[in-house]
Amino acid sequence: MKDMDDSSVTEDGRTIGGVVMEMKNITLRFGGVVAIKDISFDIREGEIRAIIGPNGAGKSSMLNVISGFYVPQEGDVWFRGSKRPAMRPYEVARQGIARTFQNIALFDGMSVLDNVMTGRLNYMKTNIFQQALWRGRAEAEETENREVVERIIDFLEIQAIRKTPVARLPYGLKKRVELARALAAEPKLLLLDEPMAGMNVEEKEDMSRFILDANDEFGTTIALIEHDMGVVMDLSDRVVVMDYGKKIGDGTPDEVRNNQAVIDAYLGVSHD
Amino acid sequence: MPLREDSSVPEQLVFAMEVTLNGLMAGVLYALVALGFVLIYKASGIFNYAQGVMALFAAMTLVGIMNGQVPFAHLINAIFGGHVTHFGWTVPSFVAIVLTIGVMVLLAWMVQHFVMRHLVGQEPIILFMATIGLAYLLEGVADLMWGSEIKTLDVGLPQGINLWIDETTFQIFDYGFFIDNLDIVATIIAALLVAGLVAFAQYTKQGRAMRAVADDHQAALSVGISLSFIWVLVWSVAGFVALVAGIMWGTKSGVQFSLSLIALKALPVLMLGGFTSIPGAIVGGLIIGVGEKLFEFLIGPMVGGATENWFAYVLALLFLVFRPQGLFGEKIIERV
Ligand SMILES: Nc1ncnc2c1ncn2[C@@H]1O[C@H](COP(=O)(O)OP(=O)(O)OP(=O)(O)O)[C@@H](O)[C@H]1O
Ligand SMILES: [Mg+2]
Numbered sequence: 001m002k003d004m005d006d007s008s009v010t011e012d013g014r015t016i017g018g019v020v021m022e023m024k025n026i027t028l029r030f031g032g033v034v035a036i037k038d039i040s041f042d043i044r045e046g047e048i049r050a051i052i053g054p055n056g057a058g059k060s061s062m063l064n065v066i067s068g069f070y071v072p073q074e075g076d077v078w079f080r081g082s083k084r085p086a087m088r089p090y091e092v093a094r095q096g097i098a099r100t101f102q103n104i105a106l107f108d109g110m111s112v113l114d115n116v117m118t119g120r121l122n123y124m125k126t127n128i129f130q131q132a133l134w135r136g137r138a139e140a141e142e143t144e145n146r147e148v149v150e151r152i153i154d155f156l157e158i159q160a161i162r163k164t165p166v167a168r169l170p171y172g173l174k175k176r177v178e179l180a181r182a183l184a185a186e187p188k189l190l191l192l193d194e195p196m197a198g199m200n201v202e203e204k205e206d207m208s209r210f211i212l213d214a215n216d217e218f219g220t221t222i223a224l225i226e227h228d229m230g231v232v233m234d235l236s237d238r239v240v241v242m243d244y245g246k247k248i249g250d251g252t253p254d255e256v257r258n259n260q261a262v263i264d265a266y267l268g269v270s271h272d
Numbered sequence: 273m274p275l276r277e278d279s280s281v282p283e284q285l286v287f288a289m290e291v292t293l294n295g296l297m298a299g300v301l302y303a304l305v306a307l308g309f310v311l312i313y314k315a316s317g318i319f320n321y322a323q324g325v326m327a328l329f330a331a332m333t334l335v336g337i338m339n340g341q342v343p344f345a346h347l348i349n350a351i352f353g354g355h356v357t358h359f360g361w362t363v364p365s366f367v368a369i370v371l372t373i374g375v376m377v378l379l380a381w382m383v384q385h386f387v388m389r390h391l392v393g394q395e396p397i398i399l400f401m402a403t404i405g406l407a408y409l410l411e412g413v414a415d416l417m418w419g420s421e422i423k424t425l426d427v428g429l430p431q432g433i434n435l436w437i438d439e440t441t442f443q444i445f446d447y448g449f450f451i452d453n454l455d456i457v458a459t460i461i462a463a464l465l466v467a468g469l470v471a472f473a474q475y476t477k478q479g480r481a482m483r484a485v486a487d488d489h490q491a492a493l494s495v496g497i498s499l500s501f502i503w504v505l506v507w508s509v510a511g512f513v514a515l516v517a518g519i520m521w522g523t524k525s526g527v528q529f530s531l532s533l534i535a536l537k538a539l540p541v542l543m544l545g546g547f548t549s550i551p552g553a554i555v556g557g558l559i560i561g562v563g564e565k566l567f568e569f570l571i572g573p574m575v576g577g578a579t580e581n582w583f584a585y586v587l588a589l590l591f592l593v594f595r596p597q598g599l600f601g602e603k604i605i606e607r608v
Contacts, residue, residue, distance in 0.1 A: 067494065093496035105491035107484050118484050122496045124477040185495065 119184025299561020324535020546598025
């Protein structure tokens, strides 16, 4: 809670609040491979925090630790001022942390609308008997959740494909639907693993705009992994740089860009 | 009723129609068992060999509760030297069905917590082996709990030939069809069950979560769905479907251990319908039901009969060769 009133205002007028998420001395190993080596960093309320680094640096692993998919051998995760006990991924999600995946994970058997609707599951409180016997309350709840979902769908400009089965969508739109599902949960923290990978320039511009707007309009705190340095510099407030599981830089885009260790890592190791 | 000489419809055709109708009714049962398989397979990738035994176990539990049997009576008597067999009361069928549903939910929970939870992420073949073990265990437990003698099951479903159909068909074809009331009721119940399941999957929170888990585990976790809760739910639903199948089969042929063999008939049904398709399970069940009855009727006499024993498997084999994904299964395209 120490940083709670430590807020600041960015150049473009957004307010950045105190620390919502703090990673303390995280170490994660897979057998002999050390994917994350004693890394600490924090994420502040309302900011866009980028995690960058060459292939295999451990970025996705870090996101997986935050979202509970990986359990680190050492270190603590602090969320909203208290230490998080060991939690399963679905429990983390219920705490208000939503995410997308590097290799798109959508519900292929469902339409776009139904996919986005699943983002609202945690807001559906009526139980199965109420749903069967007492339609009034369940319907009110359904309508309420539908409204949120329709707003997100409008926001991400995917009205035209609302009823389309997601399996039929092109790659770029799938990524957008995945973002929509995550946003539908109205998360306190949104984790995006390479939201623009494999997209063309135009699609990247759209996606950047959506991420910025989500942050601006809904005040969503965002942590994202991205390889395209131009995009990172444009979007993020602060950047963590990883290489071989270690943190080699942390600061504003300008600070990071001029950091010698970062420059070396990027020149020495090939990346896409 | 005998076919009159002056009938205007060819008699073979009339017989075939009756055979088809009876085949459809038999197919309903195959479809139900296959449906239980598909539910679990879709949600967890587990091929549940124990589905047939679950139907047996459910039917035995239902009879046991209705008759006021003391569970594990043999065991209790052996240990304490008593002679208890019955509590001395009978339980109305509706109450007994509700209690049996409770037992099936408990079973689902136990399967998840004591077996499947420890096997998450294992190869499908290991999960399959676990269900084989489960099948034998459950069969043993069923025997120990309720005894192995054949029992009659009567939950009040109407039985006997349907007179209305008999008379109506007699007026049209001059030949009355023999259709059992139980088969008609079974068909209606199965249709309601499927409609209920579809509504559950489409419109309830848990149903949505179930479909989500069937599609992608990681994504399901990321929206806050507990996989183990959904798996208990799915095994419970499969247990309920097994109970319905068990009631129908048990009412028709008595509750006995051969009941678990209908599971073997579900296998060709699944090969026809595809392992992941609910409509496939239903249509596949009906095709096998009708197919084996018609085949026996038309070809049976030429080859000395008893074709019902192997027809379904040969048909499934043909499907394996020419359409391995089944009628409705997703097309299998090897990624290279
Ligand atoms: N589930 C896992 N099991 C074993 N090793 C893993 C697992 N996940 C990640 N690793 C290893 O951890 C290291 C870091 O991988 P990670 O996916 O976090 O990198 P990344 O920075 O996201 O790379 P990329 O840019 O290619 O996505 C790699 O050596 C990888 O092989
Ligand atoms: Mg990655």
